[in-house]
Amino acid sequence: MQPIIIVLIILVVLVFIALIKTIQVIPQASAAIVERFGRYTRTLNAGLNIVVPFIDSIRNRIDLREQVVPFPPQPVITQDNLVVNIDTVIYYQVTDARAATYEVASYIQAIEQLTVTTLRNIIGGMDLERTLTSREEINAALRGVLDEATGKWGIRVNRVELKAIEPPTSIQDSMEKQMRADRDKRAAILTAEGIRQSQILTAEGEKQSAILRAEGEAKAAALRAEGEAQAIRTVFESIHAGDADQKLLAYQYLQMLPKIAEGDANKLWIVPSEIGDALKGLSGAMGSFNPMAGMGGGGSGTSGGGKGTERREQPPLD
Numbered sequence: 016m017q018p019i020i021i022v023l024i025i026l027v028v029l030v031f032i033a034l035i036k037t038i039q040v041i042p043q044a045s046a047a048i049v050e051r052f053g054r055y056t057r058t059l060n061a062g063l064n065i066v067v068p069f070i071d072s073i074r075n076r077i078d079l080r081e082q083v084v085p086f087p088p089q090p091v092i093t094q095d096n097l098v099v100n101i102d103t104v105i106y107y108q109v110t111d112a113r114a115a116t117y118e119v120a121s122y123i124q125a126i127e128q129l130t131v132t133t134l135r136n137i138i139g140g141m142d143l144e145r146t147l148t149s150r151e152e153i154n155a156a157l158r159g160v161l162d163e164a165t166g167k168w169g170i171r172v173n174r175v176e177l178k179a180i181e182p183p184t185s186i187q188d189s190m191e192k193q194m195r196a197d198r199d200k201r202a203a204i205l206t207a208e209g210i211r212q213s214q215i216l217t218a219e220g221e222k223q224s225a226i227l228r229a230e231g232e233a234k235a236a237a238l239r240a241e242g243e244a245q246a247i248r249t250v251f252e253s254i255h256a257g258d259a260d261q262k263l264l265a266y267q268y269l270q271m272l273p274k275i276a277e278g279d280a281n282k283l284w285i286v287p288s289e290i291g292d293a294l295k296g297l298s299g300a301m302g303s304f305n306p307m308a309g310m311g312g313g314g315s316g317t318s319g320g321g322k323g324t325e326r327r328e329q330p331p332l333d
Contacts, residue, residue, distance in 0.1 A: 036068035041076075046112040048074040058112050075116050081108040081173060084123060088181070089131050091138040093146055097186060101138070102178035103130055105161070111169025119168045126165060130175075133160045143182060150177050 040063055041047050047059040051071050059066075059073075066073075084107070088100040105126060109115045119125050137156050138146055146153070154175050161172040182190070 033068040037065055039064045039066055039073065044080045045076060045078055046109075047076045048112060048116050050074045055113065055117065075112075077109055077112040077115060079109055079112070081106055084126070085178065086127050086130060088179070089134065091135050093138055093143050094140060095142045097143050097183060099138070099143065099146065099183075100179075100181040101134060103134065103157075104176045104178050105130060105172060106174035106176075107165070107170050107172050109169060110171050114167065114169030122165070122168050122170055125168070126161065126170070126172075129161060129164055130157065133157055143186065147180060147182070150180075153177060 039047065039059060041059050041061045043061045045061060047064075049056045049059055049066060049071050051067070055074075056071060084105045086103045086105065088102050090098050091101050092098055107126065109122075115122055134153075134157060137153055141149065141153075154177060158172055158175040161175060165172055181187075
């Protein structure tokens with residue numbers, strides 16, 4: 016009985032192994048290459064798959080998701096004979112599992128070497144300044160070459176990125192000095208422009224202030240002149256309304272003389288000729304009340320010789 020039990024156990028184990036090899040579960044976004052006696056048979060997609068045990072074998076399992084592969088820095092010589100180190104990152108995706116398995120031995124290594132050679136060809140036609148400022152152009156050119164070359168391998172290059180471009184240390188120091196000088200220049204220009212704008216605004220403000228001050232003074236003078244004219248007009252109308260005679264005007268003028276003389280700026284007086292006549296009339300009126308005025312009537316009045324009245328002009332007052 017023991018040999019029979021051993022045989023049964025062996026058969027159960029074989030059946031279990033056969034079931035394991037028969038049923039193949041492929042995860043999502045993956046594929047498996049099936050070979051029969053070393054020859055490609057089919058590609059297993061995601062899900063539950065049945066294969067012939069001990070005849071069919073799984074050659075390779077391939078991830079169909081997009082992959083990201085960073086490559087180490089590569090020394091590249093520019094057109095102006097400067098060595099720069101460039102780090103690249105490749106985003107690729109396997110679209111044909113069979114081609115990725117049988118068309119190339121190691122597609123990762125192949126993509127890396129193709130990236131290095133293509134990058135050297137592209138950078139070799141550019142100088143350093145253009146290399147540092149043309150990342151998008153380099154990425155587009157590199158992606159085009161890689162996508163065309165890897166298409167027959169069942170691989171699609173979705174994106175290529177230059178992670179870093181490192182020029183030599185001496186060039187970095189020169190670039191930093193140049194950038195610092197440019198920043199200092201821009202700062203000096205902005206400072207000078209600010210000072211200039213400030214001076215312009217200050218001058219414009221002073222100009223506007225002077226204009227407003229002059230306009231205010233002109234309006235004030237006009238208002239003062241208008242007030243004085245109105246005062247003179249009122250006085251004139253009052254005098255005419257009161258029917259003042261010449262004696263009263265002369266008396267009023269004599270009262271105004273001390274006020275006219277006030278102030279240090281009054282250096283010159285202009286006395287109208289009518290004022291002399293008014294003063295003569297005032298003196299004559301005052302003389303009519305003098306009792307001594309009638310004595311010596313033949314002296315200064317009208318003589319019998321037919322002489323007219325003598326008139327003396329008083330000299331103007333300085």
